Amino acid sequence: MDWRIRRAGLSGAVVTALSAVVAVVSYGAGADLPWWVVVAVALLTAGLGGWTGAQIGRRRGIRNEVLEPGEKVLGTYTVRPPYTEHTPPAAHEGPQYQLRVTTHGMQMWERSALLWRHPWPELRVIADGPRLRIHHEEREVGAMLLEQPGAVHEIRHAARRHGAN
Template sequence: MNRVRDRRIRLARLFGAAVTAFLAVTAVVGFGIRAGLPWWAVVAGALPTGGLAGWTGAQIGRQHGIRNEVLEPGETVLGTYTVRPPYTEHTPPAAHEGPQYQLRMTTRSMEMWERTALLWRHPLPELRVIAEGPRLRIHHDGREAGTMLLEQPSAAREICGVARRYGAS
């Protein structure tokens, strides 16, 4: 079982690296051609850009691969929403790390992630969700599971609508 999990995460890393490197190199080559740069200057810019973009894509792919391991068969991801941290960090996270906290909605559950660590996962029918402006209050088993300030202004209402459609109250 562990080899299957490692293989899936490796494939997610490889796919993330390939896609981001391809897009970055394509952008650099396109810019170089439009600017009329010599081929060696385009290659000199594309190689390090492709390497850095590939490394960043591998990190993002790893995160997606780890997160997708908790999905049940037939379960799909409906959306991922950035949650503002409860306090401001002294140094902002590196760009390849992505947002620190994210709320992920699936067809069966709601998940709270801190990068690659699953903080909690609750089935949608067991949840009560309330939108208060940009804040989202989530209740599970009669207790508050969390109050979150979401990055996107309309995300709280959107999450409430999706959660109710899939069984939350």
């Protein structure tokens, strides 16, 4: 595994674990709980938070590996899955599908797997009501319903600004 991915996982673990411990200690001090209860809960929370943060950081590191030199991420948008899963994903897994908009183009991810990536000049991006339709070489590569309100228009604006049709 690349050192940058490990570093991303480690930083995600540290930040999440520290945030969790601070929240538990603050609550415990305010609630006048015995110190040993606060410490026990803080340790448990730090472990779980650190593990979750490491997973999130690792995914971010993997996604950043495919960026070209000088390419910047403009936004990441959660895409609703095409069908409802029988069991929702665990919180540490994050959203199943995400569309990543960069200065060079668009990337479609299924968790840590890159499904496709296309540069802006080769794309035609259409806002179809709440859906975003993406065409590459006269073929539709995606018709997506995004969770964030206004995301379709943000992406369409970024597409125009960076040279997509």
